Every structure is written in C-alpha cells, then in structure tokens.
Amino acid sequence: MIIVGEKINTSRAGIGAAVENRDATLITQTAREQAQAGADYIDVNAGTFPDDETKHLCWLVETVQAELDVTLCLDSPNPEALSEALKRHKGVPMINSISLEEDRFNAILPIVASQPCEVVALCMGRASMPTTVEERVEVGRELVNKLLEAGISVERIYVDPLIQPVSVDVQMGLGALGAIREIMSEFPGVKTICGLSNVSFGLPERRLINRSFLSLAMSYGLSAAIMDPTDNRLMGTLLAIEMLLGRDEYCEKFIEAYQDGRIVNA
Amino acid sequence: MRSEGIERDSSSKGDLIMSEFESLTQAVIKGDIQTALAETRKCVDAGTRVQDILDKGLIAAMDEVGRNFSSGRIFVPQMLRSAKTMQECMIIIKPLFQEGDITTKGKVVIGTVKGDLHDIGKNLVSMMLEGAGFDITDLGVDVPPDKFVKKVQEVGADVVGLSALLSITMPGMPATIEALKASGVRDKVKVVIGGAPVTEKYANEINADSYAPDAASAVVEVKRLLGIS
Numbered sequence: 001m002i003i004v005g006e007k008i009n010t011s012r013a014g015i016g017a018a019v020e021n022r023d024a025t026l027i028t029q030t031a032r033e034q035a036q037a038g039a040d041y042i043d044v045n046a047g048t049f050p051d052d053e054t055k056h057l058c059w060l061v062e063t064v065q066a067e068l069d070v071t072l073c074l075d076s077p078n079p080e081a082l083s084e085a086l087k088r089h090k091g092v093p094m095i096n097s098i099s100l101e102e103d104r105f106n107a108i109l110p111i112v113a114s115q116p117c118e119v120v121a122l123c124m125g126r127a128s129m130p131t132t133v134e135e136r137v138e139v140g141r142e143l144v145n146k147l148l149e150a151g152i153s154v155e156r157i158y159v160d161p162l163i164q165p166v167s168v169d170v171q172m173g174l175g176a177l178g179a180i181r182e183i184m185s186e187f188p189g190v191k192t193i194c195g196l197s198n199v200s201f202g203l204p205e206r207r208l209i210n211r212s213f214l215s216l217a218m219s220y221g222l223s224a225a226i227m228d229p230t231d232n233r234l235m236g237t238l239l240a241i242e243m244l245l246g247r248d249e250y251c252e253k254f255i256e257a258y259q260d261g262r263i264v265n266a
Numbered sequence: 267m268r269s270e271g272i273e274r275d276s277s278s279k280g281d282l283i284m285s286e287f288e289s290l291t292q293a294v295i296k297g298d299i300q301t302a303l304a305e306t307r308k309c310v311d312a313g314t315r316v317q318d319i320l321d322k323g324l325i326a327a328m329d330e331v332g333r334n335f336s337s338g339r340i341f342v343p344q345m346l347r348s349a350k351t352m353q354e355c356m357i358i359i360k361p362l363f364q365e366g367d368i369t370t371k372g373k374v375v376i377g378t379v380k381g382d383l384h385d386i387g388k389n390l391v392s393m394m395l396e397g398a399g400f401d402i403t404d405l406g407v408d409v410p411p412d413k414f415v416k417k418v419q420e421v422g423a424d425v426v427g428l429s430a431l432l433s434i435t436m437p438g439m440p441a442t443i444e445a446l447k448a449s450g451v452r453d454k455v456k457v458v459i460g461g462a463p464v465t466e467k468y469a470n471e472i473n474a475d476s477y478a479p480d481a482a483s484a485v486v487e488v489k490r491l492l493g494i495s
Contacts, residue, residue, distance in 0.1 A: 011463060047433035048463045078434045103381065104434075128407065129383055167342035168386055201386075202342025 001242055002041070002224035004073045004094065005034030006195065008060060009045040016048055019056050027060065028067040035070050037229035037262075041094050044085075045075035054081040061088045073226075079107035086111060096226075097122040097160060098147070100139060105146070113150050120193055121147060123162040123179065131169065133178035136161045140183045144190060158193040158224055159183045167202030173213065177220045184221040191223035211237040218245065236266025286314070287323035290355075294327035295334075297347030299354050306355040316362045317369060321399070324352045328397030336482040342390070345481070349393040370401040372492050375417045376427035377405035379438030384431035387461060390481040391427060398485045400425075411438070411445035418446065423455050425488050428474075430461040439464075440472040456491040458484060
C-alpha cells in the first residue's frame with residue numbers, strides 16, 4: 001500500500017498560517033512526522049491561496065526537501081503552480097491531478113509529460129461529477145488511454161475514482177469501490193488512489209467511517225491512499241488489512257508496528 | 267451521555283413548537299414523508315390558510331432542522347431527508363396558491379462558478395434556502411459570470427450565492443462580482459460565497475457581502491443580509 005501523507009494542506013488551520021508566515025519549522029516537522037509514520041509521499045497543497053498558490057507551493061517544495069529526503073505529491077488543479085513546483089522538486093514527484101475537463105487536461109498533460117512523474121488521474125467528468133460505477137469507469141478509461149497515448153507508462157498512472165459523500169447518496173461508497181475493481185482489472189499494472197475523508201462528509205464519527213472505507217477499498221484493490229499516517233488507528237487498520245489480504249509476509253510489518261508501540265490499542 | 271442529549275433535545279423541540287401544525291412540523295423534522303403528506307392534506311381539508319401551512323408548518327420545521335444541524339445534533343442525511351419531505355408537501359400546497367400570491371422571503375440565484383463541476387455543497391445550500399422560504403433559481407455548475415448577471419436581472423434577485431471547490435475556479439467569484447458591477451446590478455444584490463477552499467478573508471478581499479461555511483449558516487447569512495429575523 002502506498003501512503004500519501006495529507007497533512008500539509010493550507011485548508012488546515014495551522015498550516016495555512018505557517019505557509020503565510022513562512023514558518024519552515026512547523027512545515028518540516030509536519031512532513032517529518034508523516035514520513036516517520038510511514039508516508040511514501042508527502043502531499044503539499046496551497047489551494048486556499050488562489051492568488052499566491054504558485055509561490056506558496058514552490059516554497060513548500062523547497063522548504064520540505066531542504067530538510068528531508070522525501071518525495072512529494074504536488075496537489076493542485078492549477079497548471080502554473082504544478083509546473084513551477086515540478087521544476088523545483090528533486091526526484092520523481094506525484095502530480096495530483098489531471099482530469100478530463102478540457103482546459104485542465106490540455107494544460108496539465110504537457111507538464112506531466114515533460115519529465116518523469118507519477119500522475120493522479122481524477123475521474124471528474126467533462127460536464128458533471130460521475131456517480132455510478134459505469135460513469136466513473138468510463139471517465140477513468142478515457143483518462144488512462146489518453147495518458148498512455150502521451151507516453152506515460154501504466155505503472156505511473158493512479159486513477160482516483162472520485163470519492164463522494166455517502167451522506168448525500170448512500171450508493172456513493174459502492175460507486176467508488178466498484179470503479180476501483182473495474183479499473184484495476186481493465187488496465188493491468190495501473191494503480192488506484194483516493195482520499196478517505198470525502199466519503200464521511202456530513203456524518204459523525206468520521207474517522208471510523210474513513211478507516212472502514214479504507215478497509216473496503218483495499219479489498220477492492222486500492223493501491224494508494226491519501227491519508228493521515230499519524231492517525232495510529234487508521235494505520236493500524238491499514239497494516240491489519242495488508243496482513244489479512246496476504247501482503248505482509250510472516251506478518252512482519254504488523255508485528256513490527258506493534259513492537260514499536262505504533263499500533264497499541266489501535 | 268449522547269442518548270441523554272437526544273432525549274433532552276426532543277423534549278425541547280416540543281416546547282418550542284406548540285401549534286396546530288405540531289404534527290406536521292414534527293413529521294418534517296423527522297423526515298417522515300407519509301405522515302407529513304397526510305398532515306398537510308389534513309390542514310388543507312380543514313381549510314387552513316395555505317400561507318400558514320407553509321410558514322408555520324413547513325418553514326418552521328426547516329428552521330428547527332437548520333438549528334439542529336448547526337448545533338451538531340443532526341447530520342446531512344437527516345437534513346436532506348427533512349428537505350425532501352418538505353418538497354413533497356410543497357407539491358400538494360403549491361397549486362393552492364393564487365398566481366403571484368405566495369410570499370417568499372426573497373429571491374436567490376445560486377450556482378457553482380465557471381470551470382467548476384462540484385455541486386454537492388451548492389445543492390445542500392439550495393435545499394436549505396428553499397426550506398427557509400426563499401425562491402431559488404439554481405443555475406447548476408460551471409456557470410459563467412454573464413449567466414449569473416442575466417438571471418439576476420431576469421428574476422430581480424435579492425441574493426446571489428456562488429460556490430467554488432477549487433483554487434483555480436475561485437477567481438470566478440470576483441469575476442462574477444465584477445460582472446454584476448459592470449451591469450449596474452451589484453448594489454441591488456447581496457453576494458454570499460462558499461466552498462471548501464473559500465474563507466471569510468477571501469470574501470472580504472473580493473468584496474463579497476458574506477461567507478457561509480455550510481448550508482445552515484448560508485440560511486442564517488442570507489436572512490441577516492436581507493434583514494429577516
């Protein structure tokens with residue numbers, strides 16, 4: 001399971017202020033704790049600053065990578081911000097995301113094709129948000145085919161089935177889960193990814209819902225999750241599911257996490 | 267602890283609403299469509315003023331739903347269920363109003379700005395405003411500034427609600443405000459904005475009249491802006 005740590009997002013109270021005030025200590029600390037907790041990528045998102053997003057995203061990339069040897073997930077729908085942040089990133093980043101809306105696709109494709117990167121393909125439709133499995137798969141299929149045509153290898157494509165809240169439509173969970181399964185079987189080698197928190201919007205006990213959804217999504221074949229790796233109950237769930245799905249030989253990672261005290265009482 | 271809280275809440279609901287519409291109101295709050303429809307028909311058959319059924323029955327119920335949502339006692343599915351129940355009841359009473367007779371609290375034009383296809387938050391706001399007695403024109407998603415302006419002029423809107431979920435589409439908000447200005451209608455409408463990356467600070471920066479973080483507060487803000495208690 002590939003983990004993208006979601007905590008450096010300016011929509012979170014402390015992070016927004018830290019970015020504005022150029023508080024490098026808090027930002028690197030937030031990156032470090034996620035990396036230590038098992039994040040493979042550290043997500044950076046400055047989306048609440050529409051006028052300064054490019055500047056802030058670049059600062060985040062430079063600040064985190066100056067201190068830590070980590071790979072980032074550049075999280076923005078803004079082509080300019082992605083392009084500038086990509087130039088400053090060391091290594092092969094993940095770009096989150098490209099989608100089919102005409103303006104976005106045409107602007108972001110040359111960026112993700114310009115140098116090696118992992119790319120999240122978000123199943124947002126051209127004119128509306130897909131809700132059923134079929135709608136999501138249709139959008140995902142078109143995106144994957146277009147990215148393959150552009151020369152991006154299938155292993156570098158992460159399809160995001162677009163998680164929507166079950167609070168507004170109880171079929172939304174199955175819509176995303178079914179899409180994960182179908183896309184994984186249609187394109188061998190492709191990856192799937194999703195955030196966990198949208199699913200629980202508008203409901204109480206969101207963490208319980210989020211980690212339950214993670215379990216289900218993993219059993220449907222999910223390859224990567226954008227999540228908070230410092231949430232030990234969530235990580236405990238993830239490690240237990242990996243083990244139960246036969247991906248943790250000799251139950252090594254699970255036991256190690258227990259012995260390190262990382263998942264006690266999780 | 268939690269179950270005690272719920273019991274206390276339900277008894278306070280009873281204290282707040284003591285009227286001939288009690289059963290209707292309670293049915294809408296619960297989202298019990300069958301009972302709400304039956305109660306609405308009962309009121310109609312008894313010759314109750316339709317405007318009273320609307321104001322004292324349905325809207326009063328949705329006000330309570332909004333308060334319960336704001337205070338965290340109920341959640342989105344419950345709010346949706348109540349709104350759906352009210353909509354069903356409206357189907358019965360709407361034809362009973364004489365043309366132009368229905369008193370609305372104000373006209374609201376709402377939509378997600380250009381380039382943005384997210385509709386969930388906007389739909390929730392729309393539904394709650396409708397439940398509060400506003401006349402809603404929902405322009406859907408990916409709405410360019412001139413479309414907002416045209417509709418505002420056409421219906422004589424009191425309020426414009428703008429939604430955006432992405433940093434790259436947020437500029438559609440100031441663009442719409444500018445377009446309202448350019449068409450000379452900016453001073454005739456109040457502009458309320460919302461969406462995950464939107465903040466109160468941003469609302470100030472772009473000279474919107476208000477920012478609403480969720481559907482229930484959108485109702486509160488629209489009422490405040492129009493001076494409705």
